[in-house]
Amino acid sequence: MTGNSYYYRKLHSLLGVIPVGMFLLEHMYTNFLATISPERYQQQVAWLTGLPLVLLLEIFLIWLPLLYHGVYGLYVAFQARNNPTSYSFFRNQMFIWQRITGVITFLFVVWHFAETRLQVALGNVEKDQLGALIHDILSNPIALAVYVIAVIAASFHFCNGMWAFLVSWGITVGPKAQRISTYVWMGAFVIMSSMFVAALIAFSGDEFQGNIGLLLNSLLG
């Protein structure tokens, strides 16, 4: 195989933004529509799932890039010798959080996929029941806590990752540009996490209550 860690790492960096980061934003937008109404959310889900060649789009624009980004990311994360006690600088802390949130997000995505998309694929849940499915999952306080932590972790990983992406591709070069970029992306982090949490609150509301509770209980054991 040709290539070396330079290209593997660059690919990891690129895929993290295009398409994985773009998918995260799309996912956030769709979920946020739940704050408007279950119908508006369902309409968007219907539009997305009705896209032509949707399975190919999922495979090549979500699953494969996400798998590569996640697995190579774990390899990168566990190569670091974290040293925050000796060097408590802001960026070193962010370096560690980037790795912690990456691992949290990876584990969450595996679970989340198994609970939602996989269930649709297995025929256990219909596409128009997804809102009710999430409502039922979130009715468990532990699951709700996990979801809140995970969406905040994913938002952080994306926003701080965008900061690092701009450095790693040589776009924000000087210290001032990098500092302003920090403010911009931390602002984005606050907005993104708020939108995700707002969506979770909306899904927990009674209007998303469905009648697949029994099914869910059997899935969650």
Next chain:
Amino acid sequence: MSQQTIKFVVQRQDSPETKPYTEEFEIPYRPNMNVISALMEVQRNPLNAKGGKTTPVCWESNCLEEVCGACSMVINGKPRQACTALVDKLEQPIRLEPMNTFPVVRDLVIDRQRMFDGLKKVKAWIPIDGTYDLGPGPRMAEAKRQWAYELSKCMTCGVCVEACPNVNEKTDFIGPYAISQVRLFNAHPTGELNKDERTATLMEDGGIEGCGNSQNCVKVCPKGIPLTTSIAAMNMETTKLMFKKWFTS
């Protein structure tokens, strides 16, 4: 009247293979001491804090004015030069450890061979030898000279390598200093002639992609070299070279 003393806790190691251990020292205070003059005191009178006879602590030093980098060690948890570590400004007991990202030879003496190997790998020089007189090189713009001069202050001391979380036994990351040296030699009007050769050395295993943006390097560099600016600038250069190679080869 009891004499004022200073306390040291030194991490010692008798040989590269043996286990490190700590030994405490208490030496008489003199005004304006630095860590090196304290170590010299131990050398003159090799007694530990309990009054027992011991071997003198080994360390390296040359210039004593923070331009050679030889006396770099971890002082109170921070990698820095012992010559400019003034006892009056340090919290006691003063803890001395070797920079153990590098192989420890003995006590505070480390082997920094990997840094020189790194400079060779990235071709941190300007080839001017030929079979005839090449004449004077082109001039360098003053504005460029000013920032390039900052990069030239690197003394290969190893402090940035020690502080970097991505330089360790699990990776082969070359370290921040070498990336900055590529930028320095590429900035030189004559060095620029071999620009792509140097940049390409950062696009191999253990090259620039090993940087994880923890930015410890720029915080600890004793010469205040803008290492992270150099890394970001070289990120752009390697990206450009990558596309250039793809579309022209």
